[in-house]
Amino acid sequence: MHRMRALALATAVVGAAIVPASATAPLTSAAPPPCSEEPRENPISEFTSYDELLVELDRIERVSAGRVEVQKVGESNRGRDMLLARVGTGPKVVLITAEIHGNEKTGPDATLDLLDFLGTSDSAHAKRIREQLTVVAMPKINPDAGALDRRGNDMTWEEVQQRFPQLAAAQPPWNYYTDQRQGDDYSQRPGFDVNRDYNPDLDYQPRPQDFPGASDQPGWFISPETQTVRDVYKSLQQEFGVVDTYIDLHHQGACYTVPGTDRFVTMSLSGKFVADPNTPEGAEYAEFADTFRPEYSKQLNVAAYNALQAAANHNPEFGNITLYPQDIDLPGTGLGAFQLNGSGAVLFEVRGQTQTLGEQHRAMLTRTVYIGLDGILSAIASGQVDAIDPADYDRIPPTDRGQQTKTALTDIES
């Protein structure tokens, strides 16, 4: 999107409440922002709903003539099925999860497009991926949040305490939402940011002394959603030895820019989520020093980046890709936990959550995710990922977050 169009939209949204900048006035801090992070009600019906997901997975399974296998692997806290689709018979397994934050909705759509392609295409490209890889996709790992179009799941601390009696006297965790957040009211329907509920120790059981915790500490597997993903991961470890690659699909702020330009970031990438266990900063993760493969995570990210830069010939928006902030320590995310367990890990952060962009740019953003996923799968299946220089990762431009300070990054909401 061009800045001028964004400016016009922002002005239209705030309407007459703000006097538009006159033709002669310079664009100062008094002018309306060219892009807004203010939460608002936006249409989202073009995105795949939970009910539509069930229909679509069933359809893909049928038309794939046995290539795609769909199974129920768990239930969300409110009893929605958590579904997994598997395609390919190769020796390396790639696990893809999407929509752990229910207001981040291009991931499920891109995942369905990918499953459709891998399940039905007779191209050499699709065949090679099916032969070399086993792709396991969980398109909606937080369906309760998805149905509510919000970040947190739908679960009270009291429910957790009933399931884990040892937590009767524990404080609720730091990521328990009971108030206003991103335009959503959690006071009548509390929930957790389950993207901090993972733990690198996949056999961890909740202990009261580990609460309330913090963003830079491990989580507890107190939610059915993370328990289900954890169980899938462990079963894949048993089957394949190591889960080669883990990709988690998210959205971030709507107004970040590519440094030195006025172009909005279409998507950010990251392969770094915890401190390296082989360094003093990562000493707390020392038990994972032998399994940790940070260079491989970098190579996988570069594969996605390169595929998108190539696609920018068709649409320059595909080229507006940056690196997500690297000064983070998030062992409570699936990415951090699984990376420590030996997976190459990739984070996609697509532009704009539903409370800012709604379904604007849905097709382009979904295609961006698809191209990035295909770039990674292609590079692994062909073996070309091994030839990628990990140093190319550090040459991906950083994200210009404007006025957002480093302090604010400690509470990353993406």
Ligand SMILES: [Zn+2]
């Ligand atoms: Zn997210």
